Amino acid sequence: MEPDKKHRVCPVEHAGVLSFALRKWLHNPKRILRPHVKAGMAVLDLGCGPGFFTLEMARLAGKTGKVVAADLQAGMLEKARKKLADAGLAAAVTFHLCRAAAIGLAEMFDFILVFYILHEVPDQAIFLGEIRSLLKPGGRALLAEPTFHVGRDDFQKSIAIMKQVGLKVETGPSIRFSRTVILRDAGILDQGKK
Numbered sequence: 001m002e003p004d005k006k007h008r009v010c011p012v013e014h015a016g017v018l019s020f021a022l023r024k025w026l027h028n029p030k031r032i033l034r035p036h037v038k039a040g041m042a043v044l045d046l047g048c049g050p051g052f053f054t055l056e057m058a059r060l061a062g063k064t065g066k067v068v069a070a071d072l073q074a075g076m077l078e079k080a081r082k083k084l085a086d087a088g089l090a091a092a093v094t095f096h097l098c099r100a101a102a103i104g105l106a107e108m109f110d111f112i113l114v115f116y117i118l119h120e121v122p123d124q125a126i127f128l129g130e131i132r133s134l135l136k137p138g139g140r141a142l143l144a145e146p147t148f149h150v151g152r153d154d155f156q157k158s159i160a161i162m163k164q165v166g167l168k169v170e171t172g173p174s175i176r177f178s179r180t181v182i183l184r185d186a187g188i189l190d191q192g193k194k
């Protein structure tokens with residue numbers, strides 16, 4: 001597959017595919033996020049798209065929490081902002097436009113959601129290394145990739161990169177049509193031992 005085709009970014013015109021009615025049943029945001037997001041946490045929805053998960057993150061983090069929704073495409077952020085505004089929660093979320101070469105956030109997070117985005121990123125080592133730098137001590141990320149785009153072998157290659165950049169990789173939850181892992185900062189001393 002050509003590299004540019006392989007890493008094709010989901011276009012804004014396809015945003016509806018990410019919010020179809022049945023998805024709430026397939027990828028129930030509360031069920032997926034509740035084990036990870038608690039009131040008062042700083043959380044990041046990385047590659048938020050039209051905000052399918054951002055809404056629940058804002059509800060779970062609550063008034064005392066901090067929620068950032070970040071995406072490469074301004075059009076996706078606009079859709080996410082509208083979804084949150086319709087629910088009266090837009091003020092609870094900071095919307096951040098990433099650059100292709102860098103996520104570009106300065107703060108750190110207790111929890112980062114990386115849902116169906118990694119296969120769209122051409123340089124996974126840089127991207128995953130940046131995710132590591134965004135994790136607070138003790139923080140974790142839930143990364144999910146779609147089985148219909150990412151085969152077992154490709155996911156294993158990504159896991160090898162995760163370990164190379166100093167992330168500790170743990171078994172992720174069972175999510176329909178998804179390959180998942182939980183990521184933590186492995187710490188300097190653990191590097192090379194994973």
Ligand SMILES: C[S@@+](CC[C@H](N)C(=O)[O-])C[C@H]1O[C@@H](n2cnc3c(N)ncnc32)[C@H](O)[C@@H]1O
Pocket residue numbers: 009010018046047048049050051052053070071072073076098099100103114115116117120121
């Ligand atoms: C398939 S969509 C998934 C959206 C959302 N996470 C969900 O599950 O509904 C992937 C999203 O990742 C975004 N994306 C792709 N590469 C990115 C990057 N390097 N930095 C930030 N966002 C990126 C795309 O713009 C798109 O909105």
